Amino acid sequence: MKVLVPVKRVIDYNVKVRVKADQSGVDLANVKMSLNPFDEIGVEEAVRLKEKGKASEVVVVSIGPQQAQEQIRTALAMGADRGILVKAEGEVEPLAVAKILKAICEAEQPGLVILGKQAIDDDSNQTGQMLAALLGWPQATFAHTLELGDGTAKVEREIDGGLQTVEIKLPAIVTTDLRLNEPRYASLPNIMKAKKKPIDEKTAADYSVDVTPRLKVLKVAEPPKRQAGIKVKTAAELADKLKEVGAI
Amino acid sequence: MTSLVIAEHDNKVLKDATAKTVAAATQLGAPVHVLVAGENTGAVAEAASKLAGVEKVLLADDPIYARMVAEPMEALILGLAANYDAILAPATTNGKNYMPRVAAKLDVPQISEILAVESPDTFRRPIYAGNAIQTVQAPAGKKIITVRTTGFKAAEGTGSASVEKIASAGDTGISKFVAEELSKSGRPELTSAKIIISGGRGMQSGDNFHLLDKIADKLHAAVGASRAAVDAGFVPNDYQVGQTGKVVAPELYIAVGISGAIQHLAGMKDSKVIAAINKDEEAPIFQVADFGLVADLFKAIPEFEAELTRLGY
Numbered sequence: 001m002k003v004l005v006p007v008k009r010v011i012d013y014n015v016k017v018r019v020k021a022d023q024s025g026v027d028l029a030n031v032k033m034s035l036n037p038f039d040e041i042g043v044e045e046a047v048r049l050k051e052k053g054k055a056s057e058v059v060v061v062s063i064g065p066q067q068a069q070e071q072i073r074t075a076l077a078m079g080a081d082r083g084i085l086v087k088a089e090g091e092v093e094p095l096a097v098a099k100i101l102k103a104i105c106e107a108e109q110p111g112l113v114i115l116g117k118q119a120i121d122d123d124s125n126q127t128g129q130m131l132a133a134l135l136g137w138p139q140a141t142f143a144h145t146l147e148l149g150d151g152t153a154k155v156e157r158e159i160d161g162g163l164q165t166v167e168i169k170l171p172a173i174v175t176t177d178l179r180l181n182e183p184r185y186a187s188l189p190n191i192m193k194a195k196k197k198p199i200d201e202k203t204a205a206d207y208s209v210d211v212t213p214r215l216k217v218l219k220v221a222e223p224p225k226r227q228a229g230i231k232v233k234t235a236a237e238l239a240d241k242l243k244e245v246g247a248i
Numbered sequence: 249m250t251s252l253v254i255a256e257h258d259n260k261v262l263k264d265a266t267a268k269t270v271a272a273a274t275q276l277g278a279p280v281h282v283l284v285a286g287e288n289t290g291a292v293a294e295a296a297s298k299l300a301g302v303e304k305v306l307l308a309d310d311p312i313y314a315r316m317v318a319e320p321m322e323a324l325i326l327g328l329a330a331n332y333d334a335i336l337a338p339a340t341t342n343g344k345n346y347m348p349r350v351a352a353k354l355d356v357p358q359i360s361e362i363l364a365v366e367s368p369d370t371f372r373r374p375i376y377a378g379n380a381i382q383t384v385q386a387p388a389g390k391k392i393i394t395v396r397t398t399g400f401k402a403a404e405g406t407g408s409a410s411v412e413k414i415a416s417a418g419d420t421g422i423s424k425f426v427a428e429e430l431s432k433s434g435r436p437e438l439t440s441a442k443i444i445i446s447g448g449r450g451m452q453s454g455d456n457f458h459l460l461d462k463i464a465d466k467l468h469a470a471v472g473a474s475r476a477a478v479d480a481g482f483v484p485n486d487y488q489v490g491q492t493g494k495v496v497a498p499e500l501y502i503a504v505g506i507s508g509a510i511q512h513l514a515g516m517k518d519s520k521v522i523a524a525i526n527k528d529e530e531a532p533i534f535q536v537a538d539f540g541l542v543a544d545l546f547k548a549i550p551e552f553e554a555e556l557t558r559l560g561y
Contacts, residue, residue: 016510017379026380094348095357122375123491124360129318129348138319138423141345144485154426158485159341160439160494161258165426166317178475178492179485214357216385218370223381226517229538235551236558238523238541243559245538247500247521248443248467 001111001170003046003055006101007039007075009068010121023219026121035071038116040078041176044183045146046114047079054148055112057081061104063088063097069199076194077186083199088211091122096204096211098130103207105135110171112153117142117175128175138168142177250303251276252328254321254337254347255284255296259314262295264440265338267402269395273336274301274403275365276391281306281332282409285324287314297409305409310416315425321346323417326353329390339394340439351392358392359384363399377491378514397439398497398518431486433471438489441470443500446489446516449476450505450526450545457483459549460504466553466561472496474506490515505545508533525549 011017011026012034018027035043049055060075062068063086072083086100105113118125132139140146140155144163147154148170157164158177186194204211232238242248251273256263266282273280280301284293285308293307306328312320325335325346335350337343339361351358362371363381370385371393438444445460445467457471464471472494473487489496491514501519506512508524508531516522517536524537525548534540541548 011376013511017376019380026376093357095352095355098352118492120377120491123377124358125344126348126351126358126360129345130352130358132318133322133349133352136422138420139345139349140423141318142341157341159428160486162428162430162484162486164315164428166423167426168423169421177485179479214387215359216387218383218385220375221381221383223374223378223517226522226536228535229522229540231534231540231542233541235525235541235543235548236555238525238539238548239552239555239559241539242500242521242523245521247523248556248559248561 001055002057002059002108003049004059004061004105004108004110004113005039005042005046005075005080006061006113006115006127007043007071008036008119009033009062009064009071010036010119013037013120019220019222023221025217025220033067035074036116036119038118038176040183041180042114042116043075043078043080044181045176048181049148050079059084059108059110061086061101063092063100065089072199073194074186076197077191078184079190082197084202085199086202086204088204091213092211093213093215094124094126095130096209097127098134099209100204100207101131102134103209112170112172112174114174114176117177128173132173137172139173140166140168141175143174143180144177146174146180249333250279250281250331251334251336252332253280253282254325254335254343255282255292256338256340256342257284257286257289257292259286259289260291262292264402265340265397266296267299268397268400269336269338270299270301270403271400272362272365272395273334276334276368278333279303283308283325283328285313285316285321287311293411297411298405298407299403300405300407301403302407302409305411306414307411308414308416312416312419315428316342316346317423317425318346318349319420319423320417322349322353323420325350327417329354332390334391334393336393336395339396343394347392347394354390354392356390356392357386358394359386360394361396362393363396377511379510396495398495431484435464436468436470438470438472438494438496441498443467443469444472444496444498445469445502445504446472446474446506447477447482447504448474448506449480451477451482454482463549463553463556466556474512503533503537504549506533507531508536
């Protein structure tokens with residue numbers, strides 16, 4: 001069974017994000033970019049499935065600028081077999097991404113697609129679910145554990161009240177939550193090997209998908225700032241202060 | 249036309265998230281209907297009918313909806329979509345699960361986790377873990393929206409809408425619910441608690457969370473945790489407060505042994521009052537705390553508890 005793992009190039013999660021002075025967006029110039037952390041978990045899960053003999057091939061897809069090739073290489077160094085880069089400039093909304101991925105799924109016929117539950121830039125949390133709907137496939141979002149059966153997958157999901165287990169028929173979509181696994185660091189030999197793995201280059205037009213954003217971003221602003229308050233000296237004083245302001 | 253709100257509930261009780269989503273929906277200016285999909289959810293529909301601003305409650309009662317599995321929810325909502333201009337769900341793990349399916353099938357973008365309604369087609373939503381706030385305008389056509397409930401004040405229970413039973417859209421046969429393991433604490437839920445006390449890596453073990461439990465019991469508070477504490481296995485995943493966990497805005501948030509990573513701050517910085525106890529005076533949590541105590545939590549928490557007792561809690 002082939003496993004497809006879509007990945008996104010995003011601002012590294014350790015970077016302090018700065019809003020541009022003209023409020024047109026976030027400053028991306030000279031900022032460290034990385035593989036979206038949830039997608040990295042997706043790559044790790046797919047590679048583990050291959051190592052366990054449950055997956056035959058792991059294909060990584062990224063939709064973004066030419067530089068998104070770096071994130072594909074990272075995934076290849078972790079153990080994915082080959083990559084597909086769909087070149088698109090600017091913001092590509094989740095629905096357009098899902099449409100491109102649908103076309104790729106139809107061509108590649110994966111048995112399982114593993115995506116991150118959300119990208120840490122736009123925090124949309126939509127693409128996996130949209131892809132599932134467009135394909136008419138079942139989904140298991142926010143995966144905590146994943147177990148493949150005979151034509152099915154049993155997935156424990158992180159939900160508001162605890163954990164929920166669902167069983168879905170394959171082919172299916174799984175989106176990762178934080179604790180599905182701990183992604184490996186690629187070893188130097190594997191990083192070298194990854195340089196030789198194939199990356200196929202495409203454009204959104206190859207899939208006849210219009211990637212023009214439908215939502216109009218009017219502005220991007222700083223959130224309201226919170227002022228630091230006062231320091232208290234003892235726990236008793238803390239309780240008294242909280243009582244004084246009516247917080248308890 | 250009309251807006252449809254998808255109710256969040258556990259088949260017995262209507263969740264506060266629904267009342268807040270109704271509040272967001274009323275700001276769109278159109279009449280509001282609520283869809284209650286679940287199993288034996290008459291009481292939930294009854295509660296939804298009392299929310300101010302709700303004109304009609306649609307009740308789809310079928311065991312297939314008991315756990316709000318995404319695929320049957322998609323089919324049900326799609327069947328109703330023709331009658332509505334906007335469909336809103338709270339950004340709970342349920343809403344986040346089924347709503348994008350609906351948007352994709354309708355070929356419209358989803359607007360995720362709105363914090364505010366600026367006009368019927370313009371919304372504010374957080375991006376980059378809440379480090380920036382985006383104002384977006386939706387195109388003409390249906391609007392599919394999830395609502396970050398901390399941004400809205402719950403609709404009051406002063407309404408009296410009618411309840412109409414509707415047919416189930418049936419099972420899709422491609423997915424099924426197997427089991428659920430829910431945390432039982434007897435304490436308020438994180439997302440609706442007035443007071444939350446959360447522990448971080450500084451708690452050192454799951455056993456030490458009992459120190460927080462004692463204070464939670466005195467203050468009728470919910471207990472939360474940072475990602476570090478959940479990853480370390482101190483407490484289950486549903487305790488997690490943060491950008492990828494639960495976003496909360498209680499009257500009082502007490503952060504204990506939490507350094508304050510931006511991802512955690514994103515989940516709690518809209519709390520009315522923030523208190524922090526941490527032995528590292530440089531911890532970023534102090535930059536957002538109204539009251540900071542630099543101290544060893546294992547000494548401070550018992551003292552805090554003793555003072556609460558003295559104050560009559």
